[in-house]
Amino acid sequence: EAEVAQSPRYKITEKSQAVAFWCDPISGHATLYWYRQILGQGPELLVQFQDESVVDDSQLPKDRFSAERLKGVDSTLKIQPAELGDSAMYLCATHRSTGTEAFFGQGTRLTVV
Amino acid sequence: QKEVEQDPGPLSVPEGAIVSLNCTYSNSAFQYFMWYRQYSRKGPELLMYTYSSGNKEDGRFTAQVDKSSKYISLFIRDSQPSDSATYLCAMSADFNKFYFGSGTKLNVKP
Numbered sequence: 001e002a003e004v005a006q007s008p009r010y011k012i013t014e015k016s017q018a019v020a021f022w023c024d025p026i027s028g029h030a031t032l033y034w035y036r037q038i039l040g041q042g043p044e045l046l047v048q049f050q051d052e053s054v055v056d057d058s059q060l061p062k063d064r065f066s067a068e069r070l071k072g073v074d075s076t077l078k079i080q081p082a083e084l085g086d087s088a089m090y091l092c093a094t095h096r097s098t099g100t101e102a103f104f105g106q107g108t109r110l111t112v113v
Numbered sequence: 114q115k116e117v118e119q120d121p122g123p124l125s126v127p128e129g130a131i132v133s134l135n136c137t138y139s140n141s142a143f144q145y146f147m148w149y150r151q152y153s154r155k156g157p158e159l160l161m162y163t164y165s166s167g168n169k170e171d172g173r174f175t176a177q178v179d180k181s182s183k184y185i186s187l188f189i190r191d192s193q194p195s196d197s198a199t200y201l202c203a204m205s206a207d208f209n210k211f212y213f214g215s216g217t218k219l220n221v222k223p
Contacts, residue, residue, distance in 0.1 A: 031209075042213035044213075
């Protein structure tokens with residue numbers, strides 16, 4: 001069964017360090033989202049891609065966060081420098097561009113110490 | 114006011130009980146409604162998807178949408194300990210941007 005792949009599953013980093021997450025979408029899924037989920041809360045959108053283009057990054061803290069989706073397939077999300085408040089689950093979700101439900105990866109749990 | 118409101122629980126029920134999970138929303142443009150189940154330390158998995166108003170049934174799960182009241186529900190019949198998880202509702206106006214509730218944590222006791 002096709003699934004959204006994310007790595008790493010867990011990451012512990014010291015504050016002020018750089019950290020990166022990777023997402024490989026289901027084949028054929030043109031739309032890709034990065035969400036942040038703080039414990040006990042629902043996912044909050046950070047950035048949305050349509051193919052290789054950013055559609056919505058209004059909630060992305062651009063002073064420290066960056067995202068790219070070169071070639072419109074896999075995507076990376078980077079945080080530099082990491083802060084204690086960035087500790088959360090980072091989820092990647094994808095769907096086809098023609099109105100279907102979104103499928104999530106297993107997420108990367110980030111702990112900043 | 115948040116776009117989607119969901120009672121965080123936790124909700125604790127005995128095995129075999131009927132569970133009712135609910136969300137309210139404020140944006141009348143929402144027409145796609147989803148329920149996700151999320152086990153601890155895992156990503157959300159899609160349970161049910163409903164378009165516009167009405168009911169949809171899948172095994173022990175029934176999703177209801179009442180657009181006039183801006184209220185959606187997920188019912189779980191004959192609940193099992195394996196149903197213990199956090200349930201997230203999600204909504205969209207155009208399947209382009211999704212708005213999530215905060216999740217309800219469910220515990221089904223054997």
